[in-house]
Amino acid sequence: MSQIRAILWDIDGTLMDFALSERNALQQTFQEFGLPAYSEELRQEYSLINKRYWTAMELGKITKPQVLVGRFQELFEIYGIDIALAEEFNTVFQLHIGDEVHFFPNAMELVRDFKSGGYLQCAVTNGTKLAQDRKLAKSGLNRILDYVFISEDVGFEKPSADFFRTVFRSIGHYQPDEAIIVGDSLTSDIQGGKNAGIRTCWFNPQGMVQNLDIQPDFEIRKLTELKRILRPAGD
Ligand SMILES: [Mg+2]
Structure with missing residues (x-):
């Protein structure tokens, strides 16, 4: 990998x-x-x-x-x-x-840390453009993230493979196996990641038991656990 x-x-x-x-x-x-x-x-x-x-x-x-x-x-x-x-x-x-901007604990710090770490970071959202543009601007996330993909702009919704094809066409120089999607929805984020052939991390803060046949590669309860997942092998 x-x-x-x-x-x-x-x-x-x-x-x-x-x-x-x-x-x-x-x-x-x-x-x-x-x-x-x-x-x-x-x-x-x-x-x-x-x-x-x-x-x-x-x-x-x-x-x-x-x-x-x-x-x-x-x-x-x-x-x-x-x-x-x-x-x-x-x-x-x-x-x-x-x-209404309410970050989960450590979310903003984590995004900043990953930025310093040289990761490319994108928002991939099915939320409405009206709400997301406002929220991303007000939160300051739009100035930290490299790209924002809102399904209304993309023309496709997660989990469609077409949504992710547009993402990879836009970001250039990144292969699907170099990317991970982090999301709380099995049906849109995790299924979408699978459709796109990228790694998937299910953010499951409540520890819900899942009864769908959609298996994420990783499952985390806290966002900071992502650091461990992204750490280079042997580090
Ligand atoms: Mg979500």
């Missing part, structure tokens, strides 16, 4: 605590729309619906716009909210998501 020289980072749920961002942004957006329905129960309901929509997209069954608006239409229907609001609600929600 070649030495790893490039790190492809998922952003949401990997470098940043997306659950926290999402919770804050959701609550804020409900407030802004003057909808009193927000509750912890609603949030949990949203979370289940949202997950189902993203999984359907990863399986190629629905498109990203269908995910973004459809999840709120379904949620609103349950809570008796006008579903015509869903599209605008999502847009405002994305803006709030982009403003």
Whole structure:
């Protein structure tokens, strides 16, 4: 195996605590729309619906716009909210998501260390361009990472091999076996890495038991464990 020289980072749920961002942004957006329905129960309901929509997209069954608006239409229907609001609600929600920057412990330091270590680092994200551009700028990550690949710009979503083909075409001089993807999603990040023929590292902070047939090359509970994985053999 070649030495790893490039790190492809998922952003949401990997470098940043997306659950926290999402919770804050959701609550804020409900407030802004003057909808009193927000509750912890609603949030949990949203979370289940949202997950189902993203999984359907990863399986190629629905498109990203269908995910973004459809999840709120379904949620609103349950809570008796006008579903015509869903599209605008999502847009405002994305803006709030982009403003909620919450790094996981040591994430920023780690990215800085790897930069000093000469690794090429890229963001590879299926998040919306509206939210991600804002979040990457506000966090300062866009000034540290070498490249940012947002699926809306790329034209393909993870886990498609086409998404990663675009990445490797853009970064040049790096072979797939010199790269690793680090991400919290087995279905988009780890499956995507496998489709692209690169090494895969599953960030699993909660120690979830996985019941899918997708085996990552590495599994970590803390981001700093990645240092051990990337250390040159014999070091
Ligand atoms: Mg993620």
